[in-house]
Amino acid sequence: MSALAAEGLTRRFGGLTAVDDVSITLAIGELHAVIGPNGAGKSTLVNLLAGELRPSAGRIWLGREEVTAWPSWRRALAGIGRSFQRSNVMRGMTVLENVRLAAQAGEFPLRRWLRPAAREHGPLRAARGALTRVGLREAEERVAGTLSHGELRLLEIAMALAMRPTVLLLDEPLAGLGPEEGERVAALLRQLARDHALLLIEHDMDVVFAVADRLTVMVEGRVLERGTPAEIRASPAVREAYLGQGA
Amino acid sequence: MVVAGRAGHALLALAAAGIATMPLWASHYHLQLASTALVAAMFALSLQLLVGAGGMVSLGHAAFFGIGAYAIHLLPPGLSVLATLPAAAALAGLAAAVVGALSLRTRGFFFLMTTLAFGQMLFFVFHDTPLGGGKDGVFVTRPALELFGLVLEVPRRSRPAVMLWLNLGLLVLMYAGLALLMRTLFGRALLGIRANEDRMRALGYNTRRVKLAAFVAAGMLAGVAGHMQAMTEAFVNPELLGWHRSAEGLLMILLGGLGALHGPILGAFAFIGLAEAGTLITERQRLVVGLVILAAVLALPGGLAGLRLPRRERRQPAPAAVEAARP
Numbered sequence: 330m331s332a333l334a335a336e337g338l339t340r341r342f343g344g345l346t347a348v349d350d351v352s353i354t355l356a357i358g359e360l361h362a363v364i365g366p367n368g369a370g371k372s373t374l375v376n377l378l379a380g381e382l383r384p385s386a387g388r389i390w391l392g393r394e395e396v397t398a399w400p401s402w403r404r405a406l407a408g409i410g411r412s413f414q415r416s417n418v419m420r421g422m423t424v425l426e427n428v429r430l431a432a433q434a435g436e437f438p439l440r441r442w443l444r445p446a447a448r449e450h451g452p453l454r455a456a457r458g459a460l461t462r463v464g465l466r467e468a469e470e471r472v473a474g475t476l477s478h479g480e481l482r483l484l485e486i487a488m489a490l491a492m493r494p495t496v497l498l499l500d501e502p503l504a505g506l507g508p509e510e511g512e513r514v515a516a517l518l519r520q521l522a523r524d525h526a527l528l529l530i531e532h533d534m535d536v537v538f539a540v541a542d543r544l545t546v547m548v549e550g551r552v553l554e555r556g557t558p559a560e561i562r563a564s565p566a567v568r569e570a571y572l573g574q575g576a
Numbered sequence: 577m578v579v580a581g582r583a584g585h586a587l588l589a590l591a592a593a594g595i596a597t598m599p600l601w602a603s604h605y606h607l608q609l610a611s612t613a614l615v616a617a618m619f620a621l622s623l624q625l626l627v628g629a630g631g632m633v634s635l636g637h638a639a640f641f642g643i644g645a646y647a648i649h650l651l652p653p654g655l656s657v658l659a660t661l662p663a664a665a666a667l668a669g670l671a672a673a674v675v676g677a678l679s680l681r682t683r684g685f686f687f688l689m690t691t692l693a694f695g696q697m698l699f700f701v702f703h704d705t706p707l708g709g710g711k712d713g714v715f716v717t718r719p720a721l722e723l724f725g726l727v728l729e730v731p732r733r734s735r736p737a738v739m740l741w742l743n744l745g746l747l748v749l750m751y752a753g754l755a756l757l758m759r760t761l762f763g764r765a766l767l768g769i770r771a772n773e774d775r776m777r778a779l780g781y782n783t784r785r786v787k788l789a790a791f792v793a794a795g796m797l798a799g800v801a802g803h804m805q806a807m808t809e810a811f812v813n814p815e816l817l818g819w820h821r822s823a824e825g826l827l828m829i830l831l832g833g834l835g836a837l838h839g840p841i842l843g844a845f846a847f848i849g850l851a852e853a854g855t856l857i858t859e860r861q862r863l864v865v866g867l868v869i870l871a872a873v874l875a876l877p878g879g880l881a882g883l884r885l886p887r888r889e890r891r892q893p894a895p896a897a898v899e900a901a902r903p
Contacts, residue, residue: 379778381778400777400782401777401778402777402778402780402781402782403782405777405779405780406780411778413775417772417774417775418772418775419772419775420771421771422768426764429764430764430765430768430776430779431779433765434776434779434780434781435780437761437765437781441761442762442789443757443760443761443762444760444761445759446759446760446761446764449761492780
């Protein structure tokens with residue numbers, strides 16, 4: 330069964346149609362990569378799925394439930410975790426506090442608002458677990474604003490993980506990482522795909538073709554082609570529209 | 577925003593003890609001045625919950641202060657303070673719930689303007705209608721100091737001392753309550769929202785609900801401060817709701833320190849003290865106050881609460897203060 334499904338998603342900004350009639354399904358255990366040149370509407374698609382933007386047309390389901398009208402926070406609680414293309418964290422807080430806030434979001438119903446935060450050991454453990462997983466455990470006491478670009482990318486992923494989502498939307502998690510960090514994240518992506526429905530937006534074609542189970546190629550807001558990495562590699566349309574430019 | 581550590585709280589407790597002994601050595605005039613500063617500190621502290629903790633800079637906060645003050649006028653005279661104080665808080669909280677629900681649809685500069693507009697609307701309700709006795713204000717009967725049927729008759733002579741203790745006690749309670757609040761899950765979430773509201777939403781926090789709760793709580797505390805203002809002065813006028821007073825509250829926070837919960841208390845005392853010193857030197861005391869605040873803000877980015885003894889090399893860059901200063 331699909332964990333997240335979207336049908337006919339369209340988003341217009343004035344005269345520009347950033348996402349045009351895109352349908353996509355994500356299943357647990359599958360890494361679905363979306364590629365396409367700049368301005369193809371990939372980040373807009375993520376924002377539509379996460380609820381940051383409302384679609385002009387189309388519907389979205391999370392499991393069996395339609396979530397098209399849900400605000401982003403409600404979708405996040407229901408299991409959609411995301412990372413941002415540009416690192417978007419609480420810069421004045423420590424790394425651990427950032428991830429702990431992510432882990433705590435699910436345990437924040439009104440009746441628990443006045444509980445002393447220091448007694449909440451569950452979220453603390455979850456936060457440390459997520460930090461260990463991305464390799465940032467050593468940096469937990471540092472203020473997020475002092476992290477390097479690469480470390481911030483890792484923090485983004487740790488925060489998404491700490492939410493314990495079923496669906497992970499990762500918007501260019503490898504952008505700007507060094508080769509070593511990039512390799513570690515790529516391996517982590519493979520691992521995460523086992524028990525999450527994972528949507529990956531990535532520019533590094535080597536990584537994409539190495540880790541993805543399925544690919545969707547977007548050009549100018551539309552789906553140009555979709556299939557396995559081998560099928561995409563062989564597609565003449567994709568070659569012409571996208572891969573050809575760089576190769 | 578941080579809560580002071582053990583050493584900081586020891587100093588604050590020492591200062592509170594010093595104020596508590598004032599009736600033994602200070603004149604009536606200075607007791608009243610201290611009460612004015614304590615009430616101002618309560619008001620600024622309530623505003624700190626919005627500004628320092630929640631990142632919501634409001635120019636309408638005095639409206640809730642004024643409503644708390646007018647509660648004494650609107651309620652039948654002769655009630656116990658145990659009835660009027662919760663009623664003042666409730667009335668102010670109710671108004672804050674309405675204003676907050678509408679103005680929290682906006683952020684930053686627009687939030688500032690919306691709260692200013694609502695604040696001035698409430699100001700004119702009391703200024704231009706007979707509801708609160710009109711624009712000249714009205715004398716009020718002080719609520720009775722009645723505890724469980726036991727009425728405390730205060731002779732006129734000792735009233736300033738009793739009011740001082742009452743105001744001091746409430747300020748200490750308010751501070752302790754807020755210090756505890758900042759340690760709860762709610763407090764953590766609020767700090768996260770100030771740091772990056774969009775990210776908190778993406779993490780699954782219903783940020784508007786958290787902000788509204790903070791807005792209502794801050795309004796209720798401002799109502800308590802306003803109630804004590806009216807009880808101390810036995811007089812209310814519409815100026816209590818005006819935007820000037822909101823701006824003064826913001827100045828107190830800026831002077832005392834945006835980055836610390838106790839900043840507004842220091843700021844309120846410094847502000848009242850400055851105004852008083854200003855009147856001793858010149859008739860243009862606002863000019864003195866303004867210049868000193870300007871100099872202080874330029875020289876002390878962390879406010880008075882950011883001052884450290886020079887021998888301890890533990891100066892924090894206070895990133896929280898920098899971040900909170902963004903509108």
